[in-house]
Amino acid sequence: MSITAATVKELRERTGAGMMECKKALVETGGDIEAAIDAMRKSGQAKAAKKSGRIAAEGAVVIEVTDDGKHGVMVEINSETDFVAKDANFGAFAAAVAKTALASSAADAAALVEQPLADDPATTVNAARETLITKVGENVQVRRLVRFDGVEGVLYSYRHGLRIGVVLELVGGDAVLGHDLAMHIAASNPVCLSADEVPAEQLEREREIFRAQALESGKPANIVDKMIEGRIRKFMEEVTLLGQPFVKDPEQTVEKLLKQAGASVRRFARVEVGEGLEKRSENFAEEVMALQKD
Incomplete structure (x- = not known):
């Protein structure tokens, strides 16, 4: 073909x-x-x-969380260049969009752009976006919206520059722990919370790849099986939040840190500008x- x-x-x-x-x-x-x-x-x-x-697109991730930590949103807004992403007009628009998202019930970016802008109800988010495009001379898109409603614990957030944002729901613990865990997620980029959340098909795919790599070594089958299981354990540690070494103390895992604090992470989201978008x-x-x- x-x-x-x-x-x-x-x-x-x-x-x-x-x-x-x-x-x-x-x-x-x-x-x-x-x-x-x-x-x-x-x-x-x-x-x-x-x-x-x-990852190639430019823009910013913006976060809004209510004072009681029970509702929160994270929005990715894209521009064509880093220069525009740092522009005051773009920043003001991004902040207004996040504020609008928190005040609305919009479930995704497509619904969000049709909402009245929180700072100017006479216009919609989409209309404000089109006005901004005229000002900055670049295409601007509201790409992603992540909502946190129905919160049982407390929401904590962290933003690394303009490009990476994290929101997590922590049950128990305190603000210091919440901030540290959000920062850890920004740095370590876990795929999911725990081992039981890793999709079975992804795990089997990795196992087959590890098997092919191990067989190349020419070692006996029983040794190959041990090599595969060892690599699977390492893979699970790398992709799950609970299995990762804590960035501020690599001698202990996030799971052990949480147990010591009598706390648990219920869920989290990490958004990085331009994920999956193609650069020219x-x-x-x-x-x-x-x-x-x-």
Whole structure:
């Protein structure tokens, strides 16, 4: 089947492998990107399989939480350049959108942009966005909204610069612990809270990849099985919040930290600007030409 340049480009960005290696992997897997990534990881060609794709878009994450910590929102707003993301007009718009999200019942970004702007009910979020585009000369989008309602504990948040935002619900503990855990999540980027939340299909996929890698060592089957289980344990520690070493004290896990404090994390969300969005490549035309010559 025909493999498009765009497909090759996506695989290259997600693996860090060379263009020709990506094209070959796609040909061998009939154009299936996920299967190509697995095959490249098994053979050691892929430098990294970035699940969300290359992070490239600019903008800001804004957070609003009520004083009692029982309601909160986190919104991602994108711009084309970092320069505009730091512009005062963009910042004022982002703050107004977060305030609007908290005051409304909008479930997602599509519903949010139709809401009356909290600072100016005569206009909608979308109308204010269009006005901002005229001012800054760049496309601006309200991309994501994460809501925290029905809170049993207390919400704590952390924002790293403009690009990363975290909101978590902590039951028990105190504000210091809540802030530290939110900061930890920003730094360590756990996929989920605990081991039982890791999707079975993802776990089996990793197990197969580890098996292929272990078999390359030529060791006996019983040793290979132990190697696989060891790598699975390490994988679970890396992707779950409770299994991760606490950033401020790597000698203990987050789970142990919470037990000592008599606290628990009920849920959390981490949003990073541009996750899954593709950056324009100025040299991609040259790469396409080289690909066509192959």
